[in-house]
Amino acid sequence: MKKKFGFFLLFLMLYYVNSFAQDEWKPQTHFTGYLNSIIEYSGHSNVSALGVPTEKHKGIGLAQAGFLATYKPLEKLEIKSTLVYSPWVRSLHDVVVEAFGQYTFNQGFKLGAGKFLTPLSPSNLYYYAPLNPSGVLPMVVSHHMFFPQSVSGIQITGSFGENLRMNYNVTYGNYYITDHVEGGIIGIQGQEEIVPFQGHYEVYEGNIPKSYLGGSGRLSFDFKEIGTLGLNIFEGTESNLVVLDAGTGNVSSLEEAKQRSLGVDLHLNIQKFKLNAEYWNADLKTTESVPIYSLVYKGYYAELIYDGGTLKPWLRYEYIEDAKAVFTDGSLVDLPMASYSSGIAYRPFYETIFKFEYRRCLVEKYQKTSYTNFKDYNYYLLSFVLSF
Amino acid sequence: MRKYVLLLMIVVVGITVNAQGYKVIVNQSNSTSTLSEDEISKLFLKKNTKWADGKSVDPIDQVASSGVRKVFSDGVHKKSVNAIKSYWQQTIFAGTGTPPLEKSDDDEVIKYVSQNAGAIGYVSAGANISGVKELKVSR
Numbered sequence: 358m359k360k361k362f363g364f365f366l367l368f369l370m371l372y373y374v375n376s377f378a379q380d381e382w383k384p385q386t387h388f389t390g391y392l393n394s395i396i397e398y399s400g401h402s403n404v405s406a407l408g409v410p411t412e413k414h415k416g417i418g419l420a421q422a423g424f425l426a427t428y429k430p431l432e433k434l435e436i437k438s439t440l441v442y443s444p445w446v447r448s449l450h451d452v453v454v455e456a457f458g459q460y461t462f463n464q465g466f467k468l469g470a471g472k473f474l475t476p477l478s479p480s481n482l483y484y485y486a487p488l489n490p491s492g493v494l495p496m497v498v499s500h501h502m503f504f505p506q507s508v509s510g511i512q513i514t515g516s517f518g519e520n521l522r523m524n525y526n527v528t529y530g531n532y533y534i535t536d537h538v539e540g541g542i543i544g545i546q547g548q549e550e551i552v553p554f555q556g557h558y559e560v561y562e563g564n565i566p567k568s569y570l571g572g573s574g575r576l577s578f579d580f581k582e583i584g585t586l587g588l589n590i591f592e593g594t595e596s597n598l599v600v601l602d603a604g605t606g607n608v609s610s611l612e613e614a615k616q617r618s619l620g621v622d623l624h625l626n627i628q629k630f631k632l633n634a635e636y637w638n639a640d641l642k643t644t645e646s647v648p649i650y651s652l653v654y655k656g657y658y659a660e661l662i663y664d665g666g667t668l669k670p671w672l673r674y675e676y677i678e679d680a681k682a683v684f685t686d687g688s689l690v691d692l693p694m695a696s697y698s699s700g701i702a703y704r705p706f707y708e709t710i711f712k713f714e715y716r717r718c719l720v721e722k723y724q725k726t727s728y729t730n731f732k733d734y735n736y737y738l739l740s741f742v743l744s745f
Numbered sequence: 746m747r748k749y750v751l752l753l754m755i756v757v758v759g760i761t762v763n764a765q766g767y768k769v770i771v772n773q774s775n776s777t778s779t780l781s782e783d784e785i786s787k788l789f790l791k792k793n794t795k796w797a798d799g800k801s802v803d804p805i806d807q808v809a810s811s812g813v814r815k816v817f818s819d820g821v822h823k824k825s826v827n828a829i830k831s832y833w834q835q836t837i838f839a840g841t842g843t844p845p846l847e848k849s850d851d852d853e854v855i856k857y858v859s860q861n862a863g864a865i866g867y868v869s870a871g872a873n874i875s876g877v878k879e880l881k882v883s884r
Contacts, residue, residue, distance in 0.1 A: 482839045707827040
C-alpha cells in the first residue's frame with residue numbers, strides 16, 4: 358500500500374513538474390555558421406609542412422567553414438555542437454570542435470559532458486571567423502602548445518555576482534595534441550617559423566589520434582563593462598615530449614611527460630577601444646626517461662581594436678618561443694619569433710565581413726640555427742566571411 | 746516671425762514624438778513601473794536576468810527586419826540591429842548565452858507578454874496595448 362502511494366506521489370510530482378515546465382518553456386533551437394574564403398600571400402620561401410622548401414607563396418580558396426547548432430529542450434538543459442572544416446583537418450576528430458550537453462543547476466553551478474573548446478583563452482572560445490576582426494589567431498592560441506584546442510570529458514562552470522562578477526571553469530578529460538597545425542590555404546598560419554615545426558605532436562593510430570589526459574582551470578573577473586581579468590592553468594597529466602635523434606634529426610622517441618601551463622589574460626574596454634592581452638608560460642618535463650628532458654615555452658600578445666561600427670581597424674604585437682625540441686645529446690632546437698600585424702574588418706551587413714591585414718614576421722633576429730637563409734617576411738591576407 | 750516659431754514648434758514636437766517610437770511593455774502582474782534605457786538594454790542583452798521580485802526576465806525581440814526593432818535598438822542599446830546580432834552571434838559561438846525569442850509583429854509580442862509573467866517586450870508607439878502594462882522609460 359505504502360509502495361503504491363509512493364508511486365502515486367512520484368507520478369503526481371512528475372506530472373506537475375512537467376506541466377509547469379511546459380507552461381514556462383518552449384524548446385529553442387539556434388543555428389549559425391559561416392564560410393571563410395581567403396586570398397593570401399607570403400614572402401616566406403620555405404612554406405611547407407614537410408620541411409621541403411617550395412614556391413608556395415600564394416593561395417586562394419575556402420579556409421574554413423563552420424556550422425553551429427544549439428538546442429534547449431528545457432530551460433536548464435542545452436545541447437551544443439560545432440563543426441569546423443578547414444583544408445588541414447585530418448579526420449572527423451578535428452572537425453568536431455565541440456559537442457556537449459550542459460545542465461544549469463543555477464548560475465553558480467553548471468555541469469556539462471562532451472567535447473569542449475578548452476575554455477582558457479577567449480581567443481580560443483571566439484576563434485570562429487565572424488567573431489574576430491583579424492583572420493589570423495594569436496600564436497599562443499593557434500600553436501596549441503600551451504593548451505589543446507579542445508578537451509573531451511566533464512566540465513563544471515558557473516559565475517557569481519553582478520557588478521563584479523566572478524566566473525570559474527574546470528574541465529577535465531582526454532585531449533589530443535594538434536600543435537602547430539597549419540591554417541589558411543598555404544599552411545603558414547600556425548607554422549610561422551621558417552623551419553616547419555611540430556613539437557610534442559600527436560600520434561595517430563590508424564585514423565584515431567592518440568589521447569592524453571589532462572585538465573584546465575580558469576578563474577576570471579568581469580568588472581562591469583570595463584573589462585575582464587582571467588587566470589588560467591592547464592595540466593597535461595599524461596602528455597608526451599618528442600626526442601629527436603642528434604645525428605639525423607628524425608624522431609627518436611616519444612617520452613611520457615607532464616605539462617603545466619599558466620596564463621593570464623586581460624581585456625579592457627575604453628570607450629570604443631578594446632585591448633586584449635595574454636601572457637603564457639609552460640613547462641614540459643619527461644617523467645620516465647633517463648635523462649629527464651624538459652622544455653619551457655613562453656608567449657604573449659597584445660592587440661588594440663577600434664570598434665567603429667561597420668569598420669574595425671586593429672593592431673597586434675606578439676612574441677612566442679614554443680618551437681622547441683630536444684635532441685638525444687641534450688641539445689635544443691629553439692625557434693622564437695615575433696610579429697607585428699595590422700588590419701581592418703568591414704562589416705556592411707551582418708552576413709558579410711571583409712578583412713584585410715598585413716603582417717611582418719620577425720625571425721632573423723631570433724632564430725639562431727644552422728640555417729642561413731633566415732629573413733623576416735611579409736604576409737598579406739584578404740578574407741571574405743559570409744555568416745548567417 | 747510667427748511662422749518660424751510655429752515651424753520650430755512643429756519640429757520640436759516632431760522630434761519629441763519620434764524620440765521614442767516604441768513602447769516597452771511588461772506583464773500586468775509586474776510591479777515595475779519605470780526603467781532607464783540602460784536597464785532595459787541589460788534586460789534584453791540578458792546581462793540582468795531577474796526582476797526586483799526575483800522572477801526571471803523573459804525578453805522578447807521583434808524580427809530583425811521590423812522597423813520598431815531598429816528604433817528600439819538605436820534608442821535603447823545605442824547600437825545598430827546588426828551590432829546586436831553580432832553580439833548574439835558571439836555569445837552563441839562562445840556558449841555564454843542565447844538571444845531572446847523573436848516575434849514577427851506587435852500583436853504577437855503583446856500576446857506573449859500578456860501570457861508570461863516575466864516577459865518584457867517592445868511594440869510600435871501606436872500599438873494597442875490593452876492586456877499588458879507599459880513601462881515608463883527614463884534616460
